[in-house]
Amino acid sequence: MNTGIDVSRIERFGALYIAAARLKSMSKWKVIIAAVDIGNPLFYLIAVGIGIGVLVEKGSGTSGTSGIKYIAFIAPALLASSAIAAVMDETVFPTIEGFKWRKLFFAQNATPITGRQIALGVYLSALCRAISSVSIYYTLLIAFNVVEFGLSALLIPVAVLGGGAFGAIILYAAAKIEKDDQFFNILGRLVIMPMFLFSGTFFPLSSMPIYLQPIGWVSPLWHATELGREAAFDYGLSALMVGVHITYLSTLVILGITLAMSQFERRLAK
Amino acid sequence: MSKPLISVRGLTKKFDDFTAVDGINFDVAKGESFGLLGPNGAGKSTTMRILSATSTRTSGTVEILDKDPEKFGPLVRAHLGVVPQQDNLDGELTVSENLFIYGRYFGLSKKFINGKIEELLEFAQLEEKRDVKVEALSGGMKRRLTIARGLVSEPDILLLDEPTTGLDPQARHILWDRLFRLKEQGVTLVLTTHFMDEAEQLCDRLVVMDKGAIMAEGSPQGLIKEYSSKEVLEVRFGSDRNKQVAPQLAQMCERMETLPDRLLMYTEDGEKLLERIAAANLHPTTSLVRRSSLEDVFLRLTGRTLIE
Numbered sequence: 001m002n003t004g005i006d007v008s009r010i011e012r013f014g015a016l017y018i019a020a021a022r023l024k025s026m027s028k029w030k031v032i033i034a035a036v037d038i039g040n041p042l043f044y045l046i047a048v049g050i051g052i053g054v055l056v057e058k059g060s061g062t063s064g065t066s067g068i069k070y071i072a073f074i075a076p077a078l079l080a081s082s083a084i085a086a087v088m089d090e091t092v093f094p095t096i097e098g099f100k101w102r103k104l105f106f107a108q109n110a111t112p113i114t115g116r117q118i119a120l121g122v123y124l125s126a127l128c129r130a131i132s133s134v135s136i137y138y139t140l141l142i143a144f145n146v147v148e149f150g151l152s153a154l155l156i157p158v159a160v161l162g163g164g165a166f167g168a169i170i171l172y173a174a175a176k177i178e179k180d181d182q183f184f185n186i187l188g189r190l191v192i193m194p195m196f197l198f199s200g201t202f203f204p205l206s207s208m209p210i211y212l213q214p215i216g217w218v219s220p221l222w223h224a225t226e227l228g229r230e231a232a233f234d235y236g237l238s239a240l241m242v243g244v245h246i247t248y249l250s251t252l253v254i255l256g257i258t259l260a261m262s263q264f265e266r267r268l269a270k
Numbered sequence: 271m272s273k274p275l276i277s278v279r280g281l282t283k284k285f286d287d288f289t290a291v292d293g294i295n296f297d298v299a300k301g302e303s304f305g306l307l308g309p310n311g312a313g314k315s316t317t318m319r320i321l322s323a324t325s326t327r328t329s330g331t332v333e334i335l336d337k338d339p340e341k342f343g344p345l346v347r348a349h350l351g352v353v354p355q356q357d358n359l360d361g362e363l364t365v366s367e368n369l370f371i372y373g374r375y376f377g378l379s380k381k382f383i384n385g386k387i388e389e390l391l392e393f394a395q396l397e398e399k400r401d402v403k404v405e406a407l408s409g410g411m412k413r414r415l416t417i418a419r420g421l422v423s424e425p426d427i428l429l430l431d432e433p434t435t436g437l438d439p440q441a442r443h444i445l446w447d448r449l450f451r452l453k454e455q456g457v458t459l460v461l462t463t464h465f466m467d468e469a470e471q472l473c474d475r476l477v478v479m480d481k482g483a484i485m486a487e488g489s490p491q492g493l494i495k496e497y498s499s500k501e502v503l504e505v506r507f508g509s510d511r512n513k514q515v516a517p518q519l520a521q522m523c524e525r526m527e528t529l530p531d532r533l534l535m536y537t538e539d540g541e542k543l544l545e546r547i548a549a550a551n552l553h554p555t556t557s558l559v560r561r562s563s564l565e566d567v568f569l570r571l572t573g574r575t576l577i578e
Contacts, residue, residue, distance in 0.1 A: 005348040005423060010377040021360075021371045028362050103358040109324050110352035111375035111423075112344035269326045270285075 010112045018108060018121020022094060023128060037086070037133045041140045044078055045071065049144065064207065068233050075146050076228025077201040079137050079155050080221055083163025086133040088192070090126035091167050092184050095174035098122070105268060115265035123164075123171055123257055130163040131156070147232045154231035162224025165249040168256025175263040195219045200226070223248050273336070275300050275427055275458055276321065280330035283316050290316040292482035293330065298427075303459040307469045307564060308479035309576050314462035315355055317479075318431045321460060322352045335426065348376065351420030355431040357412045361405040365396055365415055368404055369422055376423040386422055393448065394418040410441030414448065421452075428452065430461040434468060446471055464576050466564035478564075478571055485571040490564055497570045498562035499524055499536035503543050505554035506532045515552055522546055527569050534566070 010017075026033065053070035065073035098105035098118070105118050134156050141147050147155070170187075177183045198208065198215040199222035205213055216222035223245040230237040274297035283291040291313040298304045306314045319325035320332060323339030323346040332339055339346045359368050366387050373383035391397045394414040399407060407415065413433065420428055433449065434442040449472055453459055463469050469476050470490045478485045478493070486493055503523070507515055512533055520526045523535040523543060537543045540559030547554065568576050 005376050005378070007345050007348050007377075010344060010348075010375075013377070014375075017374045017377075020374065024367065024371065025360065025362050102361060103354075103356060104360055106324070106354065107358040107360075107372070107419075108375060110322055110347065110350070110354070111372065112348045112377070113375050114344060268324060 005112070007112050014113045014117035015120035015124060018113065018118050019124040019128070021108075022090070022122060022125035025094075026090070026125070026129060033129070034136075037082075037136045038140070040082065040085075041078070041137045045140060045144050045146065048074060049146070064203065066204075066229070066233070066235055069146075071144075072146050072233060073229070074202055075141055076155055076158070076232050077199070077221065077225040079134055079141070079159040080162040080224035080228060081196055081201070082137050083130040083134050083159040083224075084166045084192075084221060085163075086130040087126045087163040087167030088170060090129045091122060091171040092174045094122055095171060096184075099175065099178070099267060105264070109268045115268040116261040118268075119171065119175070119261040119264035120257065123168065123260065126167050126171075127160060127164055130160050130167075134159045134163075152232045155228050158224055158227045158231055161227075161246075161249045161253070162220050165220040165224075165252035165256070168253050168260060170256075172256050172260040172263055175260055175267055178267070195221050220249055220252060272300060274298055275335060276304075276460070277333040278317075278321075278330070279332075281317070281320065281327055281332060282329045283313075283320065283325070284328045289482055291320075291327075294477075294479075294482075294484045296477055296484065296487065298458065298460055301456045301458055303453050303461075303472055303474045305469045305473035305476035306460075306462040306479055307464070307466065307473075307476050307568070307576075308462075309464050309568075309574070311481075312464075312479040313482040314464075314479055315431050318429055318460075318462055322350060322429050323347045348423070349426045351423065351425035351428040353417050353420045353428065353430040353433060355435065357416045359404045359412060359416060359419070362403065364401050364403055365407070366391070366400045368415065369419055372419045373422045378423065383422065386424075390418040390421060393421070393451075395444070408441075410437050410444065413437060413441070413445060417445075417448065425457075427458045427460060430459065432462055432464070434463070434465065442468075466568070466576060469564055476564075478568055480568075480572045480574075486567065493564060493567045494562045496567075498566040500538050500562060501536075501540040502560050502562050502566060503535040503537060503540040504532050504558040504560065505535065505544075505547070506556045507552075507554050518550070518552070519547065522550070525570075527566075529575070534569070536562070536566070 049071040056070045062068055108118050109115055138153070138156050142149050194215060198212055199219040200216050201221065205216040205222060226237060227242065227245045229235040230242060276298040278294060278296050281291055281294050282289065294317065306317060308314055316325070320327050321334065323334065323343045326340055334346050335349055337346050360371070363371065369387045369390055370383055373386060391400055394417065396411060396415060399411065404412065404415065434445050437445065449459065459472070461472060473490060475489050477487045486497065488496065506512070509531065512528065516526070516528050516533060519533060519535060523537045525536040527534040535543060544557055544559065565576055
């Protein structure tokens with residue numbers, strides 16, 4: 001009885017094995033995922049491009065939106081939000097399922113795979129899903145002539161970075177909250193929704209009263225949106241602010257995933 | 271005797287104020303089928319989680335294949351097959367996909383796993399269910415698949431936590447047959463159960479656990495010999511009369527246990543005892559002579575039955 005299991009190999013690639021398994025599970029939902037990832041942008045592009053956008057431009061032209069069409073102004077924010085939604089889907093649900101419902105994490109942890117690798121694997125697979133969602137969204141933006149192909153392709157990594165920053169923190173929270181499943185309903189309604197509305201998504205953050213602006217400052221969505229606007233059109237962001245946004249989002253990624261990895265390890269070892 | 275595969279000394283596990291496992295000691299030798307018998311809440315599953323090199327301990331030492339599972343988790347787990355109490359299969363994936371993905375967690379090559387899947391499907395009698403989603407399987411099939419999954423890496427030790435709990439009698443017998451085959455192949459089995467018939471069928475040696483402690487250790491037959499009589503006479507007089515006649519009956523046998531619905535009389539010869547009861551003009555409504563089982567051992571040791 002000797003299969004010659006190479007533990008050092010598992011130490012190196014364990015997180016990728018977990019990510020591969022997660023992608024396999026996701027592939028079972030590919031029709032639904034594709035419908036959401038194509039349908040959602042379509043609805044926004046039609047509603048905002050034809051409806052709200054026309055109304056906004058009738059009112060104030062493009063003076064409030066850096067001189068560009070309203071739909072183009074909000075497109076980077078929509079892209080980042082779709083990355084956030086995708087990462088949320090693929091971190092919160094699998095984590096609760098893994099620890100509680102089906103206890104898949106305990107099965108995975110009964111192999112040489114560690115809790116830290118499980119956390120990282122789930123996170124990586126969520127990023128894959130975000131890359132796919134955002135790429136579809138970006139393709140539709142090009143197709144609808146909202147942005148021009150070119151430097152604007154940077155919208156994809158920027159949106160994924162925004163989704164990844166939020167997702168890393170959420171992954172930690174999902175592993176940390178052991179009892180209250182309702183937490184995530186509340187999170188959706190009282191954190192995600194206000195974040196979506198008040199992160200400079202539909203209007204510049206500076207047009208909000210100063211006491212509401214901190215919502216944007218802490219929100220990964222605002223940072224990703226600002227970066228995205230700089231990538232998509234001549235937004236006039238200073239090099240300093242570009243640095244600040246990238247640093248903030250990267251810090252959240254590292255902080256979140258570090259916390260999540262040790263929380264996974266701790267919870268599985270109970 | 272060669273060095274044991276598993277060696278446990280003074281193992282203790284506390285959850286806040288609650289002591290789930292309280293200073294237990296045991297060894298498991300290579301090729302042995304070792305059981306932890308006890309009621310729910312005895313600390314069996316907690317012990318199993320520690321043996322599976324996933325859960326941490328509060329104190330004591332554990333060595334599995336000469337290594338501390340807490341320090342060398344992945345290395346130790348590479349040699350274990352784990353079958354948890356609750357099937358934690360991926361319900362969205364098919365039977366063969368579950369086996370494949372699990373094999374990958376051990377870093378095994380695709381070629382090796384694909385060959386192994388054929389062998390395991392046959393072992394688990396699931397050849398025809400290969401492409402069926404796990405959600406659609408019966409309880410017995412899921413259980414067999416979980417065991418097959420635990421074997422994908424050809425482990426040195428297979429750990430089974432309550433392998434047949436929740437299964438119907440037929441499914442249990444199929445499973446016992448499969449486990450017996452593994453035992454014949456020389457796989458070291460460690461299993462927990464609260465079924466005494468399961469312990470008698472599968473275990474070469476076992477420990478009786480209650481409230482986190484080990485009450486006794488030995489082979490099933492050895493334990494029965496040590497803690498019980500050869501035969502047991504079960505008599506029923508009806509729930510009210512049981513108590514009335516108990517003192518008189520207790521004089522007539524080596525030992526007696528009074529259960530809510532029946533009296534258990536321990537003796538070397540049940541038929542002879544029954545004759546003496548009749549001669550004393552006591553007439554039970556029903557009577558049964560049987561040989562002693564591990565259930566009787568547990569009752570003797572703890573004053574309680576295994577399944578309450």
